[in-house]
C-alpha cells in the first residue's frame with residue numbers, strides 16, 4: 001500500500017494516509033478538522049543530479065525451450 005501525503009486546504013494540516021489503490025474512490029478527510037478538502041502531495045525523493053549519460057545495452061538472444 002502506498003503512503004500518500006495530504007495537505008488540508010481548510011486548516012493546512014499535513015497528514016499521511018494509506019491508500020489501497022491509486023484509482024480508488026476513497027474519501028480522505030483531515031484528521032484535524034475532518035474536512036474533505038484535501039490535496040494530495042507528491043512524495044519528495046532524493047533527487048540526485050549528475051552530468052553525463054550512461055547507458056548499458058545488453059543484447060541477449062536466447063530461445064527458451066520448454067523443459068520437462
Ligand SMILES: [Zn+2]
Pocket residue numbers: 008009010011012013030031032033034035
Ligand atoms: Zn483540516
